Amino acid sequence: MSGWISNFMNHPATYLKAGWVQISVSNLIVILLMLTVFALAIFIPFPNEDSGKGKK
């Protein structure tokens, strides 16, 4: 690895702690992204939602 990726990744992960709960920032970001995608999947309407109803 070279350049900014090396500088960005070549150190131990940063951890957040709250009592007995401990999570790395990278894992927290992934979980938040997944929750965001889950929420978007529920609330964003599917394309052509109405045009297909009741048709075969």
Place this chain on the structure above:
Amino acid sequence: MWTARARESWQKNLPIEKLIPDTQPAYVVSWIYVFGVLTIAALSVIIISGLALAFAGPAWYHTSDFGHWVNSLHFWSVQLFFAFMVIHLWGKFWMAAWRGGRMKTWISGAVVFVLSIATGFTGYLIQTNFDSQWIAYEAKDGFNSAGIGAFFNVTNLGQMLLLHVAFLPAVLGLLTLIHVLMVRKRGVVPPIDANSSNTEASR
């Protein structure tokens, strides 16, 4: 004749119209219903890239640019596979997808989830780098304390390699197929408040 009984049972439980449908209920027109097939799509990329890695071998994927790319493709498709599968799991959990005689479908999905973790874990163990060494030597104490380290030895590279490339993918593929066939048999689970007006067929 057992073949006739098997055919009649298949035709009764899973006729071709259910197996390859051309319509779905209207409530399926939602992004949350897409994540099951996204999981299968990611699994397909995992299997195809994994086959390439298995046939070409580490002398190729550890040393050439294209080999590194396929190795990365295998790794990142696993990350997407798990993300899609967990979102699929959340969606099905909150719509209580075990309703309407779908308990076995739910259980088979849960078993596939656990087996996927085992498959991913053995994959991390066969990277043959410091990461895999670290994971193996951290994990061995856990497995030894659980009393299964003798026959599931995470520091045994040959055992982990064969589990990862042969046994676990075969079982995972078979159970995924059974899971999908169960979904086809019962149909996609309706939302909890679905009524007859939004369960009509839609392409």
